[in-house]
Amino acid sequence: MPQKKLAPAIRRYILRFFTAMTLYVIFLVGAVWAFPRYHPTGLLAYLLAILPALPIMAVIGVVALYVTEEQDEFQRALLVRALLWGIGLTLAATTAWGFLEVFSLAPHLDLYLVFPLFCVLAGAANGIVRLNYK
Amino acid sequence: MKNELRVLRAQRNWSQADLAERLGISRQSVNAIETGKYDPSLPLAFKLARVFDTTIEAIFSDQP
Numbered sequence: 688m689p690q691k692k693l694a695p696a697i698r699r700y701i702l703r704f705f706t707a708m709t710l711y712v713i714f715l716v717g718a719v720w721a722f723p724r725y726h727p728t729g730l731l732a733y734l735l736a737i738l739p740a741l742p743i744m745a746v747i748g749v750v751a752l753y754v755t756e757e758q759d760e761f762q763r764a765l766l767v768r769a770l771l772w773g774i775g776l777t778l779a780a781t782t783a784w785g786f787l788e789v790f791s792l793a794p795h796l797d798l799y800l801v802f803p804l805f806c807v808l809a810g811a812a813n814g815i816v817r818l819n820y821k
Numbered sequence: 822m823k824n825e826l827r828v829l830r831a832q833r834n835w836s837q838a839d840l841a842e843r844l845g846i847s848r849q850s851v852n853a854i855e856t857g858k859y860d861p862s863l864p865l866a867f868k869l870a871r872v873f874d875t876t877i878e879a880i881f882s883d884q885p
Contacts, residue, residue: 694847761850761859820853 700753707749711742743802768816773809777801780808823882826855829873843872 693701718738721727727735750770757763781801787793830840837855841848844865853859854869861869870877 759846759850760862760865761853762847764859817849820849820858 694758696753696756696758699756700749703749703752704746707742707745710745711739714742715739740799765816765820766813769809769813772812772816773805776808776812777805780804822857822860823884824855824857825880826851826869829875829880830855833873840872844868 718735721735722732754763754766754770757766781796781804784793784796788795826840830837835843837851838848841851844851846865850859854861854865866877866881869880873880
């Protein structure tokens with residue numbers, strides 16, 4: 688089978704995504720390492736704590752850029768559908784979990800886990816919406 | 822929406838991948854349009870018509 692060439696929009700997406708994820712790992716390790724050693728306070732503490740969230744925000748921007756740059760409208764439509772499923776399922780699941788937590792029927796869910804949950808659900812939805820178009 | 826893409830491709834001996842390359846889209850997208858699972862936008866419909874040197878109405882029909 689001939690090697691399929693990746694569309695430029697996908698190549699840019701992959702490059703941006705891995706750049707953001709590399710920064711995420713560096714910032715996360717940096718914050719986890721620095722906090723117990725230097726006990727930052729005030730604004731510096733807030734800045735250091737929020738540092739790992741910035742590349743995650745960038746990933747959201749990277750996905751949005753890909754949606755605008757993808758030239759293949761059908762692929763774009765499938766991705767948008769998968770993202771909507773991912774958003775809907777994440778909101779539904781975390782809202783349900785929140786109420787379970789209120790009534791002490793579920794352990795506390797740390798909010799930074801919401802984004803990975805969205806990634807898993809949107810990824811699964813991406814596979815499912817494409818099943819019809821093999 | 823019904824369409825004549827399969828016939829038009831066959832006349833030119835093009836595969837779905839050939840047509841996809843001419844349109845700058847994926848083969849999967851050509852297949853979705855050809856099987857009526859996805860209706861293309863007007864710009865893509867015009868592009869298709871141009872590739873086959875015909876009109877949009879000659880390719881697509883909204884009659885069952």
